[in-house]
Amino acid sequence: MKDHRGVALIVASALFMQNLDSAVLATALPSMARDLNEDPARLGAAITAYLVSLTVFIPFSAWIADRFGAKRVFMLAIMVFVAASLLCGRADGLGELVAFRVLQGVGGAMMVPVGRLLLLRGVEKRDMLSAMAWLTMPALLGPVTGPPLGGLLTDLFSWRAVFWINVPIGLIGVVLVAWKIPHVAPARPGPPDVMGLVLTGVALAALMFGLETVGRHVVPGWMSWTGLALGLVAGALAVRHCRRVPQPAVDLSLFRIATFRDPAVAGSLFRTGAGAVPFLIPVMLQIGFGMSATESGFVSFATALGAFAMKPLVRPLLRRTGFRAALLANRVLAAAGIAALALLTPAWPGVAIFLLLAAGGLARSLQFTALNTLAFADVPTERMSRATALYGTLQQLTPALGVVLATTTLEASLALHGRDGLAVADFSTGFLVAAVVVLASIPLHARLAPDAGAEVSGHRR
Template identity: 40%
Template structure:
């Protein structure tokens, strides 16, 4: 690894705060929006059950750009790229607040996503290059803590703003933070570049990106877009064809976007595929649950936001338990049991109705948050566990892409199921939610078959990975 760059004392002290603010902005934005969807739908004259494109547009844009983030930073310098990312995110937030139609809002979310896709990876890259390895655990723990606070504050703040001000303010609050962050980035962000010329695998980037877009639109076509089944099938087959073309292209490239040789590492292959399928449920939860509470159970936005708090608190409390449990059980046993438990708990949300006691609902969501948090930590760590230094960068980028893609697919699948189970009469809305939770839970549970392919002794010899990703 290259020697860390020399920072003056003030920059070394303030840089972690700068990156942490960017992490917080993105984490807050990702959770504050869900509680506001029904109010936004009413204002835009849309069906609240058809608002998933607002979430998917952002997630998909982030997933598309993450593979190129390292090349962009090396090519244009970390200071300019990070400053531009914060500016784009803030500008997208302004456009979101000014949107008067759903297509305008989706377009504004794409602009936001262009900034969000670069903020986190470039922020992590700067920290990795600017601090010695001995400091990385401390610095990375500091800058990722706001990412855990975002889900804690977001739903409650979003519900409060919607109920007492308007949904526009969930985007407007990003602007002063973004302006401050942009000025601080220009002043304190080191301008780091790659040590030599790095070529972007443009063909691979286009093939991989096209595959993700086509597959996601195909799934959306079953839900919000109401596309004919023939068109959905054509989009899906086109996406799979692009994915196959990328694989054939990558096999013969010296430096592909993501090397197929990564999948020769068994823990990486199982971790990536397990991430993709088990995150369908985790990605659907933040979209489905606020809608269930407001549309089917008639909660106010503020109460719905407060109800989501146990998910975030228990997720934070469960983090310290991950390492002792992994040391005791190993990755295979923990992921097998935890995936079955996660799928079962998501499916059991189908039992919630208007007669469910409120304390029992809070307890259920709290337990679900803890299990979900354990799942993230275990499966993300096992993915990178056995990669060497040369593979780690590419493997980490692919993991980041899969995480974003799986969450957007989770929303698309949940919305498609919700639309398929829904009927014109309002009484069937709760039944549609219950059937959707049941299906999503079963899909999540099936990912246990992937983790069953892990070697029985996975993680026994290695108890720490330098760059653990928890979210």
């Protein structure tokens, strides 16, 4: 690919829109809770529903992109995402909001992995780290601008405006894709693995439903436990099925590639723990510290600003240390940064909170970029569509688990202390639990070869 930077920037417009949507929604959550007369912890379902929908439908993206052409599917996905955003802005209750977020997730499920596929299929190994950096740097503008923009839109207009902002961004993205990205001819992937897709979808949806509702009195308890049991059974059947068919919906043989397995498995633990942080921070600042949506948005902005500042440093760091050393050392720093958030109180100066959040953003950004690049370092081109679909599924499932981890910890802390409303101590517990989950994957990273992904990082022992 001659112009991998240009393609990366155009594809990044979709990632920018998706990341902006997630960032502004977290900031607007307390205002949404007041307007819809819901508990803020329960409104985590609006975030989780979108992430679950992404997770369920991403496995379809590989077959659909091959069958109908990646460019065509990418453009349609952006339009579905924009239409669903308009509907979310008109929701009058939690049920409607969750339903429209599910539809939004369908668009996102085709948008992000197919966009990444458009880029990775044409880039050479030596340019992969550069391409991923160009892909993720504009996408990080979403989290950078999201918190302050979400706060301003919420305070000046209402929380509904945080969904409407997707409309102009999406339309610009569609025009750029149609104009600049070359046509990708459809292939003949054969019939889809319908049984595998159904079993995988049922397993993921049922598990996330059970995890989101268990012990929280949203639905009768038996429904939550039935969902968990159904998810485990369907998941076991899906694994058994995908191991037996020649063209499975989920290509589990990719886990035999060490440089794919580590980001997929160890990276999932990291993304789960780190995924709790964007939910906890704005809610804590508004409910625990008494900040307005605008104030919390500008403070939360520090995390994404730190992440954005790290991107130009990733390539020289990985060239010097290699993937294994960077992942091991930085995992400890990232966990320490999350655990340090448990020390925050309303007495802290705003500047100190800002700097702590920015430092945490630096560490988490390095980890995300290294994981996302290493995952595709040794994947053959002909298997790239299945790899992007499987990795994308894990990449979206784990932030959903992070939100569930955060809300479950808050509920447990409330019950343990016998309080009726959330306090700063409850959020401190949430940060400590998230840090422990992040640390849990260190033994898995230690199994990587010292020169893993050297062709991509440029590191030589």
